[in-house]
Amino acid sequence: MNEFRRWFSKGAPWIWLQAAAVSLALVMVFGLILLLATRGLSHFWPTPVEEWTVQQEGSPQVLVGQLHRSERVDAERLREAGADVPEEQRVVLRHLLKIGNRDLTGRDFTWVLDQDIIGRQRPESLLVIDRTQWGRFFGRLVGIREAGTLVPLAGNPWIELDNRLARVGDLRARIDELEGSALTSVNYRLERLRLEEVGLRRDGISNEDDPALVALEAKRATLQAEFDGYARELEGMFADIARDSLLLTAANGEEVEINMSVVLDAWRPNAMSRKERLAHYGNQLWGFISGPPREANTAGGVFPALFGTVLMVLLMSIFVTPLGVVAAVYLHEYAAQGWLTGFVRISVNNLAGVPSIVYGVFGLGFFIYFVGGGIDQLFFGDALPAPTFGTGGLFWASLTLALLTLPVVIVSTEEGLSRIPRSLREGSLALGATRWETLWRTVLPMASPGIMTGIILAVARAAGEVAPLMLVGVVKLAPTLPVDGDFPFLHLDRKFMHLGFHIYDVGFQSPNVEAARPLVYATALLLVLITLVLNLLAIGIRNRLSERYRSLEAQ
Amino acid sequence: MSEVQRSDDVPGEDDRSSVEAEGIAPGQAGGNGQPVASEAEPTLPDSTAEPVATVDEISEAIPRAAVQLRVNDLNLWYGEKQALSHVDLSIMRHRVTSFIGPSGCGKTTLLRCFNRLTDLASDCHVVGDVELEGQSIFGPDVDVPQLRRDVGMVFQKPNPFPKSIYENVAFGLRVQGVTKRRELDDAVEWALRAAALWDEVKDRLEDSGLSLSGGQQQRLVIARAIAVQPKVILLDEPCSALDPISTLKVEELIQQLRDQYTIIIVTHNMQQAARVSDYTAFLYLGQVIEYGDTDQVFTNPSHRSTEDYITGRYG
Numbered sequence: 001m002n003e004f005r006r007w008f009s010k011g012a013p014w015i016w017l018q019a020a021a022v023s024l025a026l027v028m029v030f031g032l033i034l035l036l037a038t039r040g041l042s043h044f045w046p047t048p049v050e051e052w053t054v055q056q057e058g059s060p061q062v063l064v065g066q067l068h069r070s071e072r073v074d075a076e077r078l079r080e081a082g083a084d085v086p087e088e089q090r091v092v093l094r095h096l097l098k099i100g101n102r103d104l105t106g107r108d109f110t111w112v113l114d115q116d117i118i119g120r121q122r123p124e125s126l127l128v129i130d131r132t133q134w135g136r137f138f139g140r141l142v143g144i145r146e147a148g149t150l151v152p153l154a155g156n157p158w159i160e161l162d163n164r165l166a167r168v169g170d171l172r173a174r175i176d177e178l179e180g181s182a183l184t185s186v187n188y189r190l191e192r193l194r195l196e197e198v199g200l201r202r203d204g205i206s207n208e209d210d211p212a213l214v215a216l217e218a219k220r221a222t223l224q225a226e227f228d229g230y231a232r233e234l235e236g237m238f239a240d241i242a243r244d245s246l247l248l249t250a251a252n253g254e255e256v257e258i259n260m261s262v263v264l265d266a267w268r269p270n271a272m273s274r275k276e277r278l279a280h281y282g283n284q285l286w287g288f289i290s291g292p293p294r295e296a297n298t299a300g301g302v303f304p305a306l307f308g309t310v311l312m313v314l315l316m317s318i319f320v321t322p323l324g325v326v327a328a329v330y331l332h333e334y335a336a337q338g339w340l341t342g343f344v345r346i347s348v349n350n351l352a353g354v355p356s357i358v359y360g361v362f363g364l365g366f367f368i369y370f371v372g373g374g375i376d377q378l379f380f381g382d383a384l385p386a387p388t389f390g391t392g393g394l395f396w397a398s399l400t401l402a403l404l405t406l407p408v409v410i411v412s413t414e415e416g417l418s419r420i421p422r423s424l425r426e427g428s429l430a431l432g433a434t435r436w437e438t439l440w441r442t443v444l445p446m447a448s449p450g451i452m453t454g455i456i457l458a459v460a461r462a463a464g465e466v467a468p469l470m471l472v473g474v475v476k477l478a479p480t481l482p483v484d485g486d487f488p489f490l491h492l493d494r495k496f497m498h499l500g501f502h503i504y505d506v507g508f509q510s511p512n513v514e515a516a517r518p519l520v521y522a523t524a525l526l527l528v529l530i531t532l533v534l535n536l537l538a539i540g541i542r543n544r545l546s547e548r549y550r551s552l553e554a555q
Numbered sequence: 556m557s558e559v560q561r562s563d564d565v566p567g568e569d570d571r572s573s574v575e576a577e578g579i580a581p582g583q584a585g586g587n588g589q590p591v592a593s594e595a596e597p598t599l600p601d602s603t604a605e606p607v608a609t610v611d612e613i614s615e616a617i618p619r620a621a622v623q624l625r626v627n628d629l630n631l632w633y634g635e636k637q638a639l640s641h642v643d644l645s646i647m648r649h650r651v652t653s654f655i656g657p658s659g660c661g662k663t664t665l666l667r668c669f670n671r672l673t674d675l676a677s678d679c680h681v682v683g684d685v686e687l688e689g690q691s692i693f694g695p696d697v698d699v700p701q702l703r704r705d706v707g708m709v710f711q712k713p714n715p716f717p718k719s720i721y722e723n724v725a726f727g728l729r730v731q732g733v734t735k736r737r738e739l740d741d742a743v744e745w746a747l748r749a750a751a752l753w754d755e756v757k758d759r760l761e762d763s764g765l766s767l768s769g770g771q772q773q774r775l776v777i778a779r780a781i782a783v784q785p786k787v788i789l790l791d792e793p794c795s796a797l798d799p800i801s802t803l804k805v806e807e808l809i810q811q812l813r814d815q816y817t818i819i820i821v822t823h824n825m826q827q828a829a830r831v832s833d834y835t836a837f838l839y840l841g842q843v844i845e846y847g848d849t850d851q852v853f854t855n856p857s858h859r860s861t862e863d864y865i866t867g868r869y870g
Contacts, residue, residue, distance in 0.1 A: 336677070427714040427716065428726070429672065429675070430670060430672060430707065430710075430780070431703065431704070432703040432727060432730060433730045441730070442716055
C-alpha cells in the first residue's frame with residue numbers, strides 16, 4: 001500500500017497517462033493517413049482481371065472483372081434477399097466483382113457468392129479499356145477496324161493497338177488544347193466584344209455607320225473567322241480521332257464495337273510485367289493529379305479542384321494577413337487599453353468560435369448579394385442580368401475565409417507583439433525614431449514569427465473548410481480554371497472547384513458511389529497532403545524568421 | 556531609519572550651516588524655479604525641501620563650463636504617486652554627472668525626463684520644466700524625435716536590435732533618412748571607433764548584434780547612440796549587467812567621451828560614480844538631496860543622509 005502511494009505521489013501514473021494520450025493521438029493520426037493511403041492509392045494499381053465461371057440461376061455463367069472486395073455476411077440475410085444458400089450454412093463469403101461494361105449490363109458491380117464459383121482464371125488476353133463514357137470495359141480484342149475496313153492482325157495485335165492508342169492520345173491532346181484554350185479564349189473575347197457593344201449602344205451610339213461600331217464589327221468578324229477556323233480544324237480532328245474502332249467480345253460472348261475516340265487507355269493487367277505495372281501505376285496516379293474529372297466526377301482526375309484549393313488558400317492568406325496585422329497592431333499599439341479595447345478583443349476571440357457555415361451565410365448575404373450586387377450595378381451593368389460579381393466566385397470565397405481566419409491572425413499577431421521586450425522599443429525611440437518608425441523598422445519585423453504562426457493556423461483552417469465555400473463559390477464542376485491566358489489572367493469572379501467539396505460530391509452526391517469510393521480516399525489523402533505542404537511552407541518561413549530573432553527569447 | 560526620517564523632515568539648522576561653512580551657498584532643491592545663488596537665505600516654500608549646492612557655484616569653480624541642461628522645479632507623477640518633487644539641477648556641458656541614490660528614488664525617472672521617454676507611460680504627468688541649451692523640452696511644439704537625437708540614451712540591459720552590427724549602428728541615421736552607403740559606412744566606422752569597439756567587430760559587421768558578448772553589446776549600444784551625434788548621453792546603470800572587465804571598458808569609454816559629450820550616468824556603484832563623474836547628485840524619495848562636485852559629495856557630504864548612503868550605512 002505504502003509502495004503504491006509512493007509510486008502514485010512520484011507522479012508516475014500521470015506520466016503514463018500523458019504518454020498514453022500522446023500515443024493515442026499519434027496512432028489516430030497515422031491510422032487516418034494509412035487508411036487513406038491504402039484505400040486511395042491502391043485504386044491506381046493495375047489489378048488483375050479474372051474470368052469467373054459462376055453457377056447462377058441453375059446454369060453456369062462467365063463473368064469477367066476485377067475483384068473489388070470480399071466480405072462475410074450473415075446467411076440469413078442473404079436467404080431473405082432471395083439467394084440460394086443451404087440451410088445449414090450460417091456465414092457466407094461473398095465477393096464484389098467490378099464487371100464494368102455498364103453500357104451492356106447496366107451496372108458496374110456484381111456480388112458473387114464464393115460457393116457459386118466454379119472456376120477462376122486469369123487469361124492474359126483479357127483487356128481493360130478506360131473510356132470517356134460508360135466506365136471501364138472488360139473483354140477480349142477480336143479485331144481493329146480502320147475507316148470501315150478490318151485491319152489484318154497478322155503479327156502482334158498489341159503493337160497495332162498501342163500504335164493506335166498513341167495516335168488517339170496525340171489527337172485528343174490537340175483537341176483538348178484547341179477546345180480548352182484557343183476556343184475558350186475566342187469565346188471569351190467575343191463575349192467581351194458583345195458587352196462592349198451593349199455599352200456603346202447604352203451610351204447612345206445606335207447608328208450602324210458609327211466608327212466605333214464599325215470597328216467593333218470588324219473585330220468581331222476577325223474573331224468569328226478565327227472561331228470558324230478553329231471549329232473546322234476541330235471537326236477535322238474529330239473525324240480523324242473517330243477513324244478507328246475496336247472489335248471486342250464481352251464476357252458473355254457478345255460482340256461490341258468501341259470507337260477509338262472514346263478510348264483513353266487499354267491494357268492487359270494479366271500480361272504485364274512488374275515494371276510495366278509500376279509504369280502504369282505512375283501514369284494513372286499522375287492522371288489523377290493532373291487530369292480533369294470525367295463522368296460526373298466519378299472518374300478522371302482532380303486537378304481543377306487541387307488548383308482551386310491552393311489558389312483560394314493563397315488568396316485568403318493575401319487578404320487576411322494585412323487585415324489581421326493592421327487590426328492587431330492597432331489593438332496592441334495604438335488603442336488606449338480600456339474596457340472598450342478589452343471588449344473588442346473578447347469579441348475577436350469569440351469570432352473564432354462561430355460555426356463556419358455562419359460565415360458562409362454572411363458571405364453570401366453581405367459579400368455576394370450586397371457588395372457583389374452593387375459592383376455589378378456599378379461596373380458590370382452591361383452583362384446584367386447575368387451576374388459577374390453578384391454570384392459566388394473565387395474572390396468572395398477567399399474573402400469569406402479570410403474573415404473566418406481573421407481572429408487567429410489577430411490573436412497570434414498580438415501575442416507576437418507583446419513578446420517584444422519593452423527595452424527594444426525604447427531603444428528605438430531613444431534614437432529619435434517616431435512611434436511609426438519604431439513599429440515599422442523594429443517591432444513588426446520582430447513580430448513576424450508571431451504573424452507567421454497566425455497565418456499557419458489560418459491556412460490550416462482554410463484549406464480544410466468546406467461548408468461556407470458551398471455557399472460562396474465552390475461548384476461541382478467548373479469548366480475553366482480561374483487562371484488563364486486572357487486578360488486579366490486571374491479571374492476572381494469565376495466559380496471554382498475545391499478538394500474538400502469534391503470529396504463530399506464524389507462520396508455522397510455521386511451516381512456511382514461504389515466506383516467512386518477509392519477516389520474519395522485518394523482525394524482526401526491529397527487534401528491532407530496539400531494542407532501539410534501549405535503548412536510546411538509557412539512553418540519553414542516562420543522558422544527562418546525566428547532563427548533571425550532567436551536570441552530575443554533570452555531577453 | 557531615524558536618519559531617513561530626519562532627512563525627510565524640515566532640515567535642521569546645522570545642515571544649512573555646514574553647507575555655508577564649506578563655501579557653497581545653499582541653493583534650493585524645492586522652490587519657485589529660479590535658482591538664486593545670490594540669495595543669502597534660501598526660500599523654502601516646501602517643507603520637505605532640502606538645501607542643495609547650486610550649479611552656478613560650481614560653474615564658477617570650473618571656468619568655461621556652461622550649463623547644458625537646466626531642470627527647473629520639476630515635479631512628476633505616475634498616476635497619483637509623485638515620483639519627482641521640486642527638482643532643480645543644472646547639468647554642465649561636457650562633464651560627467653552621476654545620479655546616485657537608493658532604488659526607487661527617482662534617478663532613472665529623472666534621466667528619462669531628459670529625452671521624454673517618460674511620455675511612454677500614459678499616466679505620467681509632469682509639472683515644471685527642463686531646458687536643453689535654453690530651450691524648453693516640454694513645450695507644445697517640441698520635436699520629440701529631434702530631442703531624442705540630441706539626447707541619446709543607453710539602457711541598463713544592453714538592448715541591441717536583432718539586426719547586424721552594422722545596421723544597429725546605422726539605425727539612427729537610417730531613421731533620419733540617410734541612405735547613401737558611403738555616408739553610412741563612414742558614420743558606422745566612426746561611431747564604432749569612438750565606442751572602442753571597431754577593432755573587435757570590424758571583420759564581422761554583418762553578424763547579428765546579439766552575437767556579441769554583454770560588454771560588447773553595451774558598447775555597441777553606446778556606438779549606436781553616438782552615431783547620431785547627440786549633445787547629451789544618458790547612461791542608465793550601464794554596467795549593472797556587466798562583468799568587472801566589461802565595466803572597466805565602459806568606464807574607460809566614458810572617460811574618452813567626456814570631452815565631446817555631456818554625460819549623465821545613473822549608477823548604484825559608489826566607486827563608479829566616484830571614478831567617472833565630475834559632479835554627483837544624490838536623490839532620495841524623488842528629491843535632490845545633495846548636488847555638487849563629486850569629490851566634495853564623496854569626501855565631505857553636507858547631508859547626513861548622503862553620508863549614510865555613501866558609506867553604506869543606509870538601507
